[in-house]
Amino acid sequence: MRAAEQLRLKIKVLYSTLDILKRNATLVSVIARITGHLRVTSSLTALVVLSVVIVAGCTPDHPMSTFDAQGPVAQRQLDLFMLIFWIALVVFVLVGGWLLYTVIRFRRKSGQGIPHQTHGNTKLEITWTVIPAAMLAILAVPTVIGTFYITNTPDGNRLDIEVTAHQWWWEVEYPESGVTTSNEIHIPVDMVVNVDLISTDVLHSFWVPKLAGKLDIIPGRTTTMWLQADAVGEYYGQCAEFCGESHAWMRFRVFVDTAEEFEAWQEAQLAQAVVPSTPEETEGAGLFLSKGCVACHSISGVPGAVGVRGPNLSHVGSRSTLGAGIMDMTVENIAEWLTDPNKLKPGNIMSLEAPVYTNPDLSLSTGEIAALSSYIQSLK
Amino acid sequence: MATIGHVLRRPTNPTGLWNWVTTIDHKKIGILYGITSFMFFLIGGLEAILMRIQLSRAGHEVVSPEVFSQLFTMHALTMIFLAIMPLSAAFFNLMIPLMIGARDVAFPRLNAFSYWVFLFGAIVLQSGWFLGGSPNAGWFAYAPLTASSFNPGNGMEFYVVGLAVLGISSLAAAFNFIVTILNMRAPGMTLMRMPVFVWMTLVTSFLLVTAFPVITVGLIELYFDRTFGMNFFNTAAGADAILWQHLFWVFGHPEVYILILPAMGIVSEILPTFSRKPLFGYQVIVLSGIAIGFMGWAVWSHHMFTVGLGAVANSVFAITTMFIAVPTGIKIFNWIGTLWGGSISLKTPLLFSVGFIFMFIIGGLSGIMHSIAPSDAQQQDTYFIVAHLHYVLFGGSIFAVFAGIYYWFPKASGRMLGERLGKLHFWLTIIGFNVAFFPMHFLGMDGMPRRQVTYSSEMGWDFWNMVSTLGSFIIFCSVLVFLHNFFRSVRKGELAGNDPWDGRTLEWSISSPPPEYNFATIPVVHGRDPFWEEKYGAGVPAGGSGDSKSDSHEEAHHGIHMPTPSYWPIVAALGLFVAAYGLIYNFGVSVAGTGIAMIAIYAWAMEPATEPNKD
DSSP, X not given: OHHHHHHHHHHHHXXXXXXXXXXXXXXXXXXXXXXXXXXXXXXXXXXXXXXXXXXXXXXXXXXXOTTSOXXXXXXXXXXXXXXXXXXXXXXXXXXXXXXXXXXXXXXXXXXXXXXXXXXXXXXXXXXXXXHHHHHHHHHHHHHHHHHHHHHXXXXXSEEEEEEEEETTXXXXXXXXXXXXXXXXXXXXXXXXXXXXXXXXXXXXXXXXXXXXXXXXXXXXXXXXXXXXXXXXXXXXXXXXXXXXXXXXXXXXXXEEEXXXXXXXXXXXXXXXXXOOOSHHHHHHHHHHHHTTGGGTOBOTTSTTOBOOSSOOOTTGGGSSEETTTTEEOOHHHHHHHHHOHHHHSTTOHHHHHOHHHHXXXXXXXXXXXXXXXXXXXXOO | OTTHHHHSOOOSSOOHHHHHHHOOOHHHHHHHHHHHHHHHHHHHXXXXXXXXXXXXXXXXXXXXXXXXXXXXXXXXXXXIIIIIHXXXXXXXXXXXXXXXXXXXXXXXXXXXXXXXXXXXXXXXXXXXXXXXXXXXXXXXTOTTTTSTTTSOSSHHHHHHHHHHHHHHHHHHHHHHHHHHHHHOOOTTOOGGGSOHXXXXXXXXXXXXXXXXXXXXXXXXXXXXXXXXXXXXXXXXXXXXXXXXXXXXXXXXXXXXXXXXXXXXXXXXXXXXXXXXXXXXXXXXXXXXHXXXXXXXXXXXXXXXXXXXXXXXHHXXXXXXXXXXXXXXXXXXXXXXXXXXXXXXXXXXXXXXXXXXXXXXXXXXXXXXHHHSHHHXXXXXXXXXXXHHHHHHIIIIIIHHHHHHHHHHHHHHHSBOOOHHHHHHHXXXXXXXXXXXXXXXXXXXXXXXXXXOSOOOGGGSOHXXXXXXXXXXXXXXXXXXXXXXXXXXXXXXXXXXXXXXXXXXXXXXXXXXXXXXXXXXXXXXXXXXXXXXXXXXXXXXXXXXXXXXXXXXXXXXXXXXXXXXXXXXXXXXHHHHHHHHHHHHHOHHHHXXXXXXXXXXXXXXXXXXXXXXXXX
16 A cells, blocks of 8 residues: 555656656757757666666655645745756766766777877867856746745735744744644645744754745744645654754644634634543642643643743643654653653753752652643643 | 074984974975875764764664764864865875976975964864864854853864864965965966966965955854853844854855865866876866856855745845856866867776766756755755765765875875775775765655754655665775775885876976975976976977977076975964963963964074075
């Protein structure tokens, strides 16, 4: 099943390439004319072999693959990439083939005399200056158009979100509805989403390969990008700018919902946090207050739980992952996180500053961790 | 103070270790540069191997995230500043005076000073490994991750001070080579008769002189931020983090050409020799090298396509970046034109040169891909970039460096490097290189970001990472083959004679290794390939009859006065070394070190270049 899906996606990539070739008929004909001057068959064979090897290397079914564009921004970026890729491949086969052919054909034979001492050929040199320059000038057109397209958010109906990057997690706010969440972004399908990016500490970069290329997040500035998803689903994202020790664990997810699902999700997020129902959860809720968790974490409706340094936990149990996309949201994983957060995400401020980890007198017992974990997981 | 010169009695004919410590002979300094930087090349390689082992499998825990950050930072710094740049400097030192028909560089003691400052700067940069942690914010050291609040400890100090000291070395060397090339050429060697390697050295030297001040400004500001609590890059106090990026890349992109232009020069020497044809389109190759030197200043923001500078800025830099491919392409076509119709001898230097062109075509084409700013947003900071930069710097610079080593080792040592081992070395290198780095293109397009210590196996990156790691081990083996070849050939290699390759330029007209004074008689140059013309007669249009034999009577020198060795360059460098550690730990020590340097420079200025009593 998985293999079939993979094959289907690869065929899709090939088809989209053919489509680009059709749309850029002028370029193709120029290349074809150049090819005509050289040994067509051997060049074509090399081209086919190389294409097969390279297409084997692209794996659109992988969660971060850029070959599986699922939105107009990523699609434009993929189209441009495939265009330049095929041009580059043809140039490589021609020039590389010419180089190899030259080295093999003009090998020194025994008893060979001194070859003719040519110093250059002005016509040839002008030709191979003008042709690449012309090709690049043509390429510059879709590049500039594409640059403006991906930079400027289109007008019309759109959703605004604000993403604040922290070392090493993501805070997500929806200014219109007032929803605050973290590490998992919900957006409606087929709608332009304008993303304002803010950092409170160092540089980060926001990247969801299947939806849009990355944009850096810079403390003291707000950078803005847009994206749109064509299909409902779950998309992987990751910080792409080195941001310190736990850079590798600064991941996130984007959930693309139908319009109704998205509305329902927003409403659920705006509701008050659930009240603990079992004795263990109640014990956990007590610990959450008494152990100082509230200094950094908010839970709506819980008096005193208004901290803002860490993720808002009002509906943490409704998320599918924990620790910025590094593991599934299960009681066991929450317990593992609470036991030693520094092991899962070295250098994070919770492990460095929370009293339960810095003061041995306050450290959490196994039972306390279990109670806290079940309380946290109950916060749907 | 006038007696300071007498405190250390001037070495006149030192032997053994002192011979090397006090030498001001450009050939010995070249060898010192070569051996030192090759050792750093090995250290940088080991750092790379450690990273490859760590990344070979998902969730591997071979090194900690902190050590991994130090590894990728130091791997880049080591390879760029302590391996490729000084390996180029080794060739400048060894070959430039020989190629232009000079007896030494313009400022021989300054040359020794450059080497010692390089060595000490390199030690400062590397000493973090033993003094509590190396720099860990990437070689680009983006603010504000470098601020004391995010980056306590001394790691970044080793970066700031080490690079500043290395900058002094580079500037001294660059000025020296500019003056040498402009003023010390043999009679008749006009600028447009200079070998292309000399031309590329000249362009590189100008780039060094103009680019290093920019990074120095950034380094001093960063030092002030960290040491005196100033706010050049402190975003919390309202500074703009982008300022550092501009300062860094305005230096950093010309730096890329500092790394590649000497390599292009080396290849431009080797191809004509091994195809027994003059360089095709000499003028165009020289002019395109100069054009790259200028255009290299107008493309820096392509390192910042994802910073959000706006559509206009990104479009402009996309276009300038595309067009820098034109002069580069011209060079490649002209190199192939040189080979075309030649009588090509497939010796190791030629193999590495052809490998260079081949790998550089790939690196150049992926470079054009990055110039498409919108699609670069998918590749920026991924392994696709890692692949690209290694195709340019390893497939480019390092291949050319090996080509140059095989080509000029006989001249420097008087012995040939083993040809069979050389071929084995070449094939292992090119196979290992492609196995290690080609899959990184796939990984990048598959969404794997750079500089992450590990990844989860659900991403599907395991396979190509394992392949890449295997490739790095093949490269490791290739380097072992080279080292074996090198040590064997130094002792037992076949004797080279003056002209083992049927060379075209002046260095092949003298003995191998050359005498201390290089040329008993300063040659007179009548064309672009002077030694070839001397051997085979003219046929060279660019200015003049080719029969240089008739000129060999000129300037018969009796009693050549060579500059005398000196202690002061190394003492001055030691002063800077002490001052550098003072900047990190204690300003008092810094003052003392500066004092030592000042005294040494004074004594140096007072001593004559050639001791009058020495003959």
